[in-house]
Amino acid sequence: MTKDNKTTTPPPKKPATGAVGGAAPRKKLTLNTTAFQKKLSSLSVNNILDDEPDYEKMPSLAKTKRNREKQNKKFKPNLTSSQKIVREVDIPVKISVQELASRMSEKTGDVVKALMKSGVMATANQYIDGDTAELIVTELGHTPKREEAISLKDEIANHQKTSNSNIKARPPIVTVMGHVDHGKTSLLDALRNTNVTARESGGITQHIGAYQIQHNKNPITFLDTPGHAAFSNIRSRGANLTDVVVLVVAANDSVKPQTIEAISHAKAAGVPIVLAINKMDLPDVDPNIVRNDLLSHEVVVESYSGEVLETEISAVKKTNLDKLLDNILLQIEILDLNVEHNKLAEAIVVESKIETGKGSVATVIVKNGTLKEGDHFTCGSAFGRVRALLDEAGKRVKAAPPGMPVEVLGFDSVPQAGDVMYVMPNEETAKDITEKVKEQKKLENTASVTKSSLEEMMANVSKGEVKKLPIIVKADVQGSLEAIVASLEKVGNDEVQINVIHNAIGAINESDVSLANSAQGVVIGFNIRAIPQARTIAKRDKVDIRYYSIIYELIDDMKKMLSGLLTPDTKEEIIGHAEVRDTFSSSKFGTIAGCFVTNGYVSNSAKIRLVREGKIIHEGEVGTLKRFKDDVKEVRENYECGISFKDYSDILVKDEIEFYITKEVQKEL
Structure with missing residues (x-):
C-alpha cells in the first residue's frame, strides 16, 4: 500500500515532502540553473522577448500614449488636438x-x-x-x-422724420464763378442793388457772400466764391450745394486761367453752366471771341448749337440782367428742386468765423425744412442752439425756409465749410450725434493704414474699374503748359489713358488740391511749387503732388505710372525636360516616375506636361520631387530623381516630362 502510494504521488509534491533537502531535489535544481544560463548566454534581448512566452512584455510610455491617441481618434475622430476651431x-x-x-x-x-x-x-x-x-x-x-450697424446718416434721418408733409419747390442756389476782375461781385451788386463792391478793398472779394434776390416773384439764392476754393471744399465734403454755375467772362479779356478752373470745377461737379459775357458796354469788344475760345474747353453755347445758355450783359450798366435771370430759371426747370418744408431743418455751412460779441457764427443755406430760432442742432464736430438768425442785410429773422441764406449764432465751436447742419428734436440728441461724429473722425484719423488716393486709384485701374488717370497740371509759363498738356494727351492706349482735368499757370493752390482730392487724381507742378496752405491740405487728404523741371522726365514718369497700371501679359518659359526610365507604386504618392533630367532643371514649383509619343496627354503640377529619399526643390541636368504628379498616375516608361513656369511681363507704352 505504501509503495503504491509513493509511486502514484505526483512529481510536483515530491520536493515538498523532503523540504530539508534530498539528493534528488538538489540534482534537479542544478540542472535547471545550468540550462537557463546556457540559454541566456546564447540569446539577445530581442530574442529573449520574442522566444520566451513565459515573460510578459510591458509596453513603453510612448507606446501607451500612441495607443491612447488611437482610441481617442476612434471614438472622437473630429476632435483632434491640432484641429482648428472655426469661429x-x-x-x-x-x-x-x-x-x-x-x-x-x-x-x-x-x-x-x-x-x-x-x-x-x-x-x-x-x-x-x-x-x-x-x-x-x-x-x-x-x-x-x-454687424448691421445703423449709420449716422440713417440715425439722423430717423430723428428728423415728420408726419406733417409739405413738399414744395425751393429756390435755386447759384454760384457765380470767373476770373479775377471779370465782374463777379459787380454782377451780384447789380442784381441786389447794393454797393458791396465799394466796401471791399481793391475790388476783390474778401469772403464768401450768400444773397437772395427776387425775379418775377421767384427767389434765387446766389453765392460769391473767392478763387472757387469754397465751391470745391464744400463738394469734397460730399455736400451738393450748387444747382447752377453762372460763368462770368469779360468780353475784353476772354478766357483766362481762373475761367478754365471754374469750368473744370463745374464739370467735375456735374453742375450746368449759364454763360454771362460781361463788360459789353466797353468799346470794340467782340463776344464771339469768348464763344470761340470756350469751344476749346468743350463749352458750346446755344447760339453755336450747344446746350449752354449765354447772355451778353453789362454789370455796370445793368444791361440784360433780366435775361440772365430768365436763363437761370429756364435752366433749373429740368432740375428737381422739390423739398420738405415742415421737417426739422438741414442746412449747409458756406462760411464760418468767430466774431467779437457773437462768438462762433456760420453762414448757412437751408436745403431742407425750416430753420428756426431755438432749434437744437448738430453740425460736424460742433453742436448748439440757434440763438439768432440774421439775413444778408444783418436783420434778425425768426425762421429761414429752404434756399434762404442766413447767419446762425449759437455754435459751441467753429464748424467747417461744407459741414451739414441737422436740427435735432432736443439738446440731448444733438450732443449724442455730435459725440458719435467726433468718435468716427477719431477712428478715421487713427486708422493710418488707409491707402492714399493715388494707391487706391492704381488698385482700381489694375482691377479694370478705372480707365483714366486724372491729372491736374500747373506750370510757370503758357508755352510749357501747352507742351505738357499736348504730350500727356498722347500718352496711353485703349486700356488706360491720362485725363488732364485741369491745367493753369501759377502756383498750386488749395483749389487744385481740392479738385484732385475730389477726382482722386495727381497734381503736377512744372517749375512751380505748392503754396503752404495747399501743402497742408494735400498732407491731410493724402493728395499726391509731383514736381518737375524737365518735360521729358515728366512724360517718362507718367508713362511708367500708366505702364504699371496696365494688365501684364503672361509668358511661358520652359526650364527643363526629364525622361521616365522606371515607375514605382506608392500607397502615399501613387505612381512615382524614376526620371533622368536630360536638359535644364526640374523644379517642384513648376508646372508640367506629360508627353507620350509626341503628344501631350496631361498638364498639371508636381506632387513630389525626390532625390533618393530626400525631398528637394530642384534637380539639375544629368541627375536622376523621383517625380509624382498631383492627382494623376498614368505614367509610363519612355514618357517625357516637360517643366515650365509662367511669368508676368509688364506691358510698356
Whole structure:
C-alpha cells in the first residue's frame, strides 16, 4: 500500500515532502540553473522577448500614449488636438487689429502678418475697415459676419422724420464763378442793388457772400466764391450745394486761367453752366471771341448749337440782367428742386468765423425744412442752439425756409465749410450725434493704414474699374503748359489713358488740391511749387503732388505710372525636360516616375506636361520631387530623381516630362 502510494504521488509534491533537502531535489535544481544560463548566454534581448512566452512584455510610455491617441481618434475622430476651431466673427465698420485677433482667438502677430500679405501695414492698436477685416477673417479660416450697424446718416434721418408733409419747390442756389476782375461781385451788386463792391478793398472779394434776390416773384439764392476754393471744399465734403454755375467772362479779356478752373470745377461737379459775357458796354469788344475760345474747353453755347445758355450783359450798366435771370430759371426747370418744408431743418455751412460779441457764427443755406430760432442742432464736430438768425442785410429773422441764406449764432465751436447742419428734436440728441461724429473722425484719423488716393486709384485701374488717370497740371509759363498738356494727351492706349482735368499757370493752390482730392487724381507742378496752405491740405487728404523741371522726365514718369497700371501679359518659359526610365507604386504618392533630367532643371514649383509619343496627354503640377529619399526643390541636368504628379498616375516608361513656369511681363507704352 505504501509503495503504491509513493509511486502514484505526483512529481510536483515530491520536493515538498523532503523540504530539508534530498539528493534528488538538489540534482534537479542544478540542472535547471545550468540550462537557463546556457540559454541566456546564447540569446539577445530581442530574442529573449520574442522566444520566451513565459515573460510578459510591458509596453513603453510612448507606446501607451500612441495607443491612447488611437482610441481617442476612434471614438472622437473630429476632435483632434491640432484641429482648428472655426469661429463666427462679428465685424463692425472699423475695428482694431488687436480686437479682431481677440474675436478670432488668434495671435495678434498672425493677424498682422496676414495684413502684410494683403499689402496693409498695421500695428496692433491701429484700426482697419470692415472690408479689410472681412478678408483677413476669411483668410485665417473663420466665418465673417458683418454687424448691421445703423449709420449716422440713417440715425439722423430717423430723428428728423415728420408726419406733417409739405413738399414744395425751393429756390435755386447759384454760384457765380470767373476770373479775377471779370465782374463777379459787380454782377451780384447789380442784381441786389447794393454797393458791396465799394466796401471791399481793391475790388476783390474778401469772403464768401450768400444773397437772395427776387425775379418775377421767384427767389434765387446766389453765392460769391473767392478763387472757387469754397465751391470745391464744400463738394469734397460730399455736400451738393450748387444747382447752377453762372460763368462770368469779360468780353475784353476772354478766357483766362481762373475761367478754365471754374469750368473744370463745374464739370467735375456735374453742375450746368449759364454763360454771362460781361463788360459789353466797353468799346470794340467782340463776344464771339469768348464763344470761340470756350469751344476749346468743350463749352458750346446755344447760339453755336450747344446746350449752354449765354447772355451778353453789362454789370455796370445793368444791361440784360433780366435775361440772365430768365436763363437761370429756364435752366433749373429740368432740375428737381422739390423739398420738405415742415421737417426739422438741414442746412449747409458756406462760411464760418468767430466774431467779437457773437462768438462762433456760420453762414448757412437751408436745403431742407425750416430753420428756426431755438432749434437744437448738430453740425460736424460742433453742436448748439440757434440763438439768432440774421439775413444778408444783418436783420434778425425768426425762421429761414429752404434756399434762404442766413447767419446762425449759437455754435459751441467753429464748424467747417461744407459741414451739414441737422436740427435735432432736443439738446440731448444733438450732443449724442455730435459725440458719435467726433468718435468716427477719431477712428478715421487713427486708422493710418488707409491707402492714399493715388494707391487706391492704381488698385482700381489694375482691377479694370478705372480707365483714366486724372491729372491736374500747373506750370510757370503758357508755352510749357501747352507742351505738357499736348504730350500727356498722347500718352496711353485703349486700356488706360491720362485725363488732364485741369491745367493753369501759377502756383498750386488749395483749389487744385481740392479738385484732385475730389477726382482722386495727381497734381503736377512744372517749375512751380505748392503754396503752404495747399501743402497742408494735400498732407491731410493724402493728395499726391509731383514736381518737375524737365518735360521729358515728366512724360517718362507718367508713362511708367500708366505702364504699371496696365494688365501684364503672361509668358511661358520652359526650364527643363526629364525622361521616365522606371515607375514605382506608392500607397502615399501613387505612381512615382524614376526620371533622368536630360536638359535644364526640374523644379517642384513648376508646372508640367506629360508627353507620350509626341503628344501631350496631361498638364498639371508636381506632387513630389525626390532625390533618393530626400525631398528637394530642384534637380539639375544629368541627375536622376523621383517625380509624382498631383492627382494623376498614368505614367509610363519612355514618357517625357516637360517643366515650365509662367511669368508676368509688364506691358510698356
